[in-house]
Amino acid sequence: MKLTGIGASEGVAVGPSFVPDTDRPEPERDRITEDEVEAELARFRKATEAVAASLAETGAGLRSSGHEEEAGIFDFHVEMAEDPELASSVEERVRKLHSPEAAVLVAGEEYATQFAEMDEYMAARADDVRDVTGQISAELMGRSNSSFAAMQTPSIVLARTLAPSDTARIKAGLALGFVTAEGSRTSHVSIMARSMGIPAVVGVGEALEGALDAKRVAIDGNEGTAITDPDEETVARFQRMSAALAEERAALDEYRHVEARTSEGRRIEVAANLGSASEAEDALGWGAEGVGLFRTEFLFMEREELPSEDEQYDAYSAVARAFGEKPVIIRTLDVGGDKDLPGVDQAHEENPFLGWRGIRMSLDTPDLFQPQLRAILRAAADGNIKVMFPMVADVGELKDARMMLQETRAELEAEGVRTGALETGVMIETPAAALCAAELARESAFFSIGTNDLVQYTLAADRGDERLRRLQSADHPAVLALIRQTCEAANAAGIPVGVCGEAAGEPDMIPRLLTLGVTELSMSPPSIPRAKKVVSEL
Amino acid sequence: MAEIETTVGPEEGIHGRPAARFVQTAKGFSSQVVILKGDREVNAKSVLKITGLARKGERITIRAEGEDAEQAVEALAELISADEH
Numbered sequence: 035m036k037l038t039g040i041g042a043s044e045g046v047a048v049g050p051s052f053v054p055d056t057d058r059p060e061p062e063r064d065r066i067t068e069d070e071v072e073a074e075l076a077r078f079r080k081a082t083e084a085v086a087a088s089l090a091e092t093g094a095g096l097r098s099s100g101h102e103e104e105a106g107i108f109d110f111h112v113e114m115a116e117d118p119e120l121a122s123s124v125e126e127r128v129r130k131l132h133s134p135e136a137a138v139l140v141a142g143e144e145y146a147t148q149f150a151e152m153d154e155y156m157a158a159r160a161d162d163v164r165d166v167t168g169q170i171s172a173e174l175m176g177r178s179n180s181s182f183a184a185m186q187t188p189s190i191v192l193a194r195t196l197a198p199s200d201t202a203r204i205k206a207g208l209a210l211g212f213v214t215a216e217g218s219r220t221s222h223v224s225i226m227a228r229s230m231g232i233p234a235v236v237g238v239g240e241a242l243e244g245a246l247d248a249k250r251v252a253i254d255g256n257e258g259t260a261i262t263d264p265d266e267e268t269v270a271r272f273q274r275m276s277a278a279l280a281e282e283r284a285a286l287d288e289y290r291h292v293e294a295r296t297s298e299g300r301r302i303e304v305a306a307n308l309g310s311a312s313e314a315e316d317a318l319g320w321g322a323e324g325v326g327l328f329r330t331e332f333l334f335m336e337r338e339e340l341p342s343e344d345e346q347y348d349a350y351s352a353v354a355r356a357f358g359e360k361p362v363i364i365r366t367l368d369v370g371g372d373k374d375l376p377g378v379d380q381a382h383e384e385n386p387f388l389g390w391r392g393i394r395m396s397l398d399t400p401d402l403f404q405p406q407l408r409a410i411l412r413a414a415a416d417g418n419i420k421v422m423f424p425m426v427a428d429v430g431e432l433k434d435a436r437m438m439l440q441e442t443r444a445e446l447e448a449e450g451v452r453t454g455a456l457e458t459g460v461m462i463e464t465p466a467a468a469l470c471a472a473e474l475a476r477e478s479a480f481f482s483i484g485t486n487d488l489v490q491y492t493l494a495a496d497r498g499d500e501r502l503r504r505l506q507s508a509d510h511p512a513v514l515a516l517i518r519q520t521c522e523a524a525n526a527a528g529i530p531v532g533v534c535g536e537a538a539g540e541p542d543m544i545p546r547l548l549t550l551g552v553t554e555l556s557m558s559p560p561s562i563p564r565a566k567k568v569v570s571e572l
Numbered sequence: 573m574a575e576i577e578t579t580v581g582p583e584e585g586i587h588g589r590p591a592a593r594f595v596q597t598a599k600g601f602s603s604q605v606v607i608l609k610g611d612r613e614v615n616a617k618s619v620l621k622i623t624g625l626a627r628k629g630e631r632i633t634i635r636a637e638g639e640d641a642e643q644a645v646e647a648l649a650e651l652i653s654a655d656e657h
Contacts, residue, residue, distance in 0.1 A: 106589035113592045113619035120620055145620050156624050159587055163620065312583065345629065348581075 037245055039238035041258030042224035045279055047210040047233050048252040048272040052189035055181040059172045061136035071128060078124055078134040081173040086115040092202045107198045114166045135174040142167025165197035190251040201226040211253040213260045215242040235260050286563040290321035294569035302569045305556040307534055311349045314356035317559040324361040326556020327534040328353060331369055340377050346409035354417025361418045364410055368392040368424040392425025397434050407442040414454030422459045422482055427466040429473045463487035468516035471523035481524050485535025489513050508537035521551030532556055544568045574641040576649040577633045585627035595619045597651055603638025
């Protein structure tokens, strides 16, 4: 049987299955007698202390091994175990002659129900409360709350969901992978799997029920699939894939933090494309030497009001501070008419990709553009920020945008607000910009070629149309000619030229891009070590 | 009694690690501390009570009563209005 879910942690593995008993503990007794009250309350306090101490120990272990994010989960759990309101609610029930092991579950469930009703993120906190109160109840009954003690051989864990206390109790090296019915990429189990470096497939749904009897499981965390009781051929295939991936990963790990240089000694900066400030730490871990493209759309999408200048400043400043002296290129807003923007009348467009977007929209809506420029100028005081304008088609647009930037800076200075130095560059993603590159170079401090849109516009081929796959690669003579022309203009003007489209991370494309004169590559963070290796071997 | 009104800073609002940090700090003061939001008033030393109480950008009031009330509200307001935890 094949299970399909979300590939939440990459890698493949095959091994025996292990199904932990994660059912909630059943209280042994519901009621106590009047003369037991004080003794039971003392037992409850002791149990919460024991659980809090054990959680704190797990957290400290994670922290000392560098897993700060996971350790934070345990800080939260310790506080829940020691919560004064939880304690008084349990005490109240015990005084009404309920057993503490039952009372703590009921009290925990009240909070869990509240949290579950809020939103998706808070629903995950509901599981946290149930997890902690379940541990206190189990402690009161003198039971181990974990069936992971029974796990002896390295196995693939199959469960409805896995709480932090579950994953933390698994002995090192015993878990080969996780398959869960619930969860998303941001669930605890996914975070833990990535930090443990094992594959995880989450959110397989009800199908998991039918897989619990499996003797053996093969899991592919890249594809997001798991095969129960695989045949010998599949097992052999997974074992080969697993070995090859382990070898490749080890080989690439050496490249994470090197400065990529070709054999001729050309230094190529390898940076990350980021969609939000929260991805900064992860990108640095992959070896990012800067941010070649910081998309700002995430701040504007799926919300009812436009983000305030302060909110934007917080996001830009956070990424700038995370990267310190390393450059961070912020691209001003680029939303097409295919996506809604709160409070902006975009009107329906026949061809949103050829419509009112990027710098075109920004120049027409100062109410949208100026707060963004103000936030970027302020954040520039906190790090090495550069700004880049998208969808530029001629030098007039660039001049207008730079004028607006200058006016905004003067305005901030008049107000006495701290700003920082800011280089301005152009995203080369329309054929027009590539053809006008020489003129644009005189007004820019850098270029960044957005190959995804440049390919789509040059070859007149929709990026989303499956049938046009042949016309969706930067490896086309027309696209390469435009890249060459852009690089020549940049080199003549003495400004750097980067690539921040998918092509920048493709091992086959990197040598070509460098030959054409590209000086920087920016890509999704996990592609960075491979790109550095490719550059180093040229 | 001391009181400060402030805006919630952390991206995810009050829960998880920021909530834990907040409660740990509150417990460091002998004063009784509460958070007020709208018509709700909750114990600032209870992580379960403050979790989910407010989101980024929302206004809350921190009120303390006791010997170190001033220091408590100042420290807590600074913590909860910061954008990083």
